[in-house]
Amino acid sequence: MKDDLKKCSDKELAALIRGKRKQSEAAFREIYDRYSARVNAYCMRIIRNSEAAEDIFQDTFFKFYNHVREDKESGTIIGFLITIARNLCLNYKRDMKPTVDINEYDFLVYETQSFEHKEMQDLVKRALDILEDEFKEPLIMRVYNGLDYKEIAEICETTETTARSRVFRAKKKIRNILKPYIKDLEKNN
Amino acid sequence: MNYSELINDFIDGRLAPDKEDELFLALSSDDELRSELKENLAIDQAMKDDAASLAPSAASTAAVFSRLGFDAPAPAPKKSTVQRFRDFIAPAQKYASHAIAGIASAGVAVALMWLLTGNQQDDESSGQAAYRADAVKGLPVAEVSPMQDNELDIIIMQGADAAIPKEQNEKAYREGYLAGSREASSVFGGRLANLEKELSRQNALFESLAADAMQNSGEISGRIIESQRLVTLPAASVPTRASQSFIYVPVDTSPGDNSNNLNLLNFEKIGVEAELRGSDYRMFPVAKMPESSIPEFNNSGLALFYNVSDDFQLGFDLRQEYFYQEYEGEIDGRRVRYMQHPNFVTYGAAARYKFLHLGDFTAFGELHAGFNKAGAVGRAGVGVKYSPTGDYNFLLGIEGSALAFKHETDPYLARKIGFYYGVAFNF
Numbered sequence: 001m002k003d004d005l006k007k008c009s010d011k012e013l014a015a016l017i018r019g020k021r022k023q024s025e026a027a028f029r030e031i032y033d034r035y036s037a038r039v040n041a042y043c044m045r046i047i048r049n050s051e052a053a054e055d056i057f058q059d060t061f062f063k064f065y066n067h068v069r070e071d072k073e074s075g076t077i078i079g080f081l082i083t084i085a086r087n088l089c090l091n092y093k094r095d096m097k098p099t100v101d102i103n104e105y106d107f108l109v110y111e112t113q114s115f116e117h118k119e120m121q122d123l124v125k126r127a128l129d130i131l132e133d134e135f136k137e138p139l140i141m142r143v144y145n146g147l148d149y150k151e152i153a154e155i156c157e158t159t160e161t162t163a164r165s166r167v168f169r170a171k172k173k174i175r176n177i178l179k180p181y182i183k184d185l186e187k188n189n
Numbered sequence: 190m191n192y193s194e195l196i197n198d199f200i201d202g203r204l205a206p207d208k209e210d211e212l213f214l215a216l217s218s219d220d221e222l223r224s225e226l227k228e229n230l231a232i233d234q235a236m237k238d239d240a241a242s243l244a245p246s247a248a249s250t251a252a253v254f255s256r257l258g259f260d261a262p263a264p265a266p267k268k269s270t271v272q273r274f275r276d277f278i279a280p281a282q283k284y285a286s287h288a289i290a291g292i293a294s295a296g297v298a299v300a301l302m303w304l305l306t307g308n309q310q311d312d313e314s315s316g317q318a319a320y321r322a323d324a325v326k327g328l329p330v331a332e333v334s335p336m337q338d339n340e341l342d343i344i345i346m347q348g349a350d351a352a353i354p355k356e357q358n359e360k361a362y363r364e365g366y367l368a369g370s371r372e373a374s375s376v377f378g379g380r381l382a383n384l385e386k387e388l389s390r391q392n393a394l395f396e397s398l399a400a401d402a403m404q405n406s407g408e409i410s411g412r413i414i415e416s417q418r419l420v421t422l423p424a425a426s427v428p429t430r431a432s433q434s435f436i437y438v439p440v441d442t443s444p445g446d447n448s449n450n451l452n453l454l455n456f457e458k459i460g461v462e463a464e465l466r467g468s469d470y471r472m473f474p475v476a477k478m479p480e481s482s483i484p485e486f487n488n489s490g491l492a493l494f495y496n497v498s499d500d501f502q503l504g505f506d507l508r509q510e511y512f513y514q515e516y517e518g519e520i521d522g523r524r525v526r527y528m529q530h531p532n533f534v535t536y537g538a539a540a541r542y543k544f545l546h547l548g549d550f551t552a553f554g555e556l557h558a559g560f561n562k563a564g565a566v567g568r569a570g571v572g573v574k575y576s577p578t579g580d581y582n583f584l585l586g587i588e589g590s591a592l593a594f595k596h597e598t599d600p601y602l603a604r605k606i607g608f609y610y611g612v613a614f615n616f
Contacts, residue, residue, distance in 0.1 A: 040243050040249070061257075062253065120231065124235040124239060171233075
């Protein structure tokens with residue numbers, strides 16, 4: 001049965017979730033296997049607090065299952081999951097009171113020496129941290145979650161052109177932030 | 190559409206074929222555009238790798254399923270022993286090359302120390318000292334002489350005349366070596382009849398050597414006596430000296446001349462001191478991130494000092510070291526705090542003044558001024574030098590360092606304090 005489920009489309013899996021409990025559980029497992037890493041990546045990169053990000057990740061799948069069971073319209077599954085996660089993240093941010101001065105909070109690791117690749121990853125992660133949400137969100141949805149621009153536009157409630165423009169500008173900003181290091185990287189190569 | 194947008198679309202996989210041709214044509218003649226493409230590709234890859242590393246934790250997965258009333262997914266298959274061992278040593282692998290380099294350098298240092306000082310110890314503790322003790326205390330030489338060894342003996346008898354009166358030398362030879370030879374002849378006279386002639390010849394040779402040695406005791410220095418067993422005797426307790434032959438190799442050296450020593454430092458000093466140093470530091474402010482990389486020789490250095498006078502040295506200092514840097518900048522109108530913890534190669538000039546001498550210990554203060562790729566470096570420190578011989582010293586000290594650097598137009602200072610240790614060789 002498990003192998004059969006792997007061949008199912010998102011819509012078929014959603015339909016199975018609405019079925020009998022055993023089928024529903026198996027379909028949910030398949031969906032979880034397919035998309036949990038992407039949802040987790042979204043939560044982890046949008047919310048800086050990893051404990052809070054884990055809570056949001058769990059809530060996302062809980063809400064997703066209940067919504068689908070209630071036969072609510074969901075579009076693509078990954079789009080629906082990210083929409084839920086995004087709303088939970090926005091709620092979390094709204095409820096969060098700033099605890100440190102913005103100048104203290106915004107920081108960036110900027111290295112002048114050669115790095116292992118993992119450290120490049122760390123640099124990008126920290127660069128993402130200082131991007132404004134309006135740029136960071138579409139960039140993460142595009143690169144981390146693999147959503148197309150139409151889905152990004154729907155989730156962010158904007159136009160496709162705007163979504164594309166924001167992703168482009170987000171990448172440009174990250175490149176500017178990391179420019180001194182990347183220049184050095186090129187020299188070393 | 191500008192080329193930056195084309196590059197973005199290309200990486201995104203959305204660039205139309207005709208635009209792709211346009212982009213590639215531009216890339217072929219524009220270095221800056223190629224750099225931009227490389228930078229974008231590097232960032233894109235790093236983000237994809239970051240995404241791939243963000244799988245949910247087992248605890249999160251279990252919590253999701255538990256809340257829905259489902260059984261938690263089966264745990265991942267048990268790792269093989271090899272895999273578990275790899276996981277266990279994985280954190281250490283990052284430091285493996287550094288550890289190997291450390292062990293290798295320690296080995297080289299020990300070997301160097303042995304080469305530099307080994308023969309000085311020989312002079313004091315081996316053949317001559319044993320010989321001297323036997324002669325002075327009048328003990329039977331046969332009991333303690335190194336020539337009792339059944340294996341090949343090479344005895345370097347240097348400077349014996351300086352410490353042992355001629356009469357005692359002669360007494361020791363006659364009571365010990367010669368008596369031992371005769372004793373063996375007596376005990377095994379019958380059974381070793383076929384060796385009598387050989388033994389007689391050996392004893393005659395030995396007596397001749399001993400007599401010669403006594404007569405020329407002032408010239409023993411630097412001579413080498415080599416002994417070797419000729420036959421294997423049935424009883425190990427039998428004084429073996431009788432079965433040894435002696436080859437006396439005269440060496441024309443004057444008394445007290447140590448030129449036969451394998452002492453690499455035993456030449457005229459030119460007043461230069463070479464130091465190898467290790468160090469450990471604490472950053473101020475305290476570093477909020479780990480070091481950027483682990484180079485082979487981090488926090489180690491090499492210094493050369495010239496003795497301007499007995500108490501004053503000038504030198505050159507080269508080291509690999511970390512500085513933790515914090516500074517601020519502005520990106521898109523927002524203040525950003527930068528942090529970095531890179532390793533630098535620092536070049537510097539150094540001055541050292543010895544202000545206190547207590548036996549083998551010397552206290553000194555030193556100042557350094559240098560630079561690395563980030564800016565100017567200054568240091569001040571005090572230390573103690575222990576000099577067991579004139580050839581080498583051990584160092585221990587504390588040191589404060591500061592790196593002055595600029596970001597945009599603002600000056601910043603990175604500071605650290607720590608201790609250093611090392612060994613120095615005098616040339």
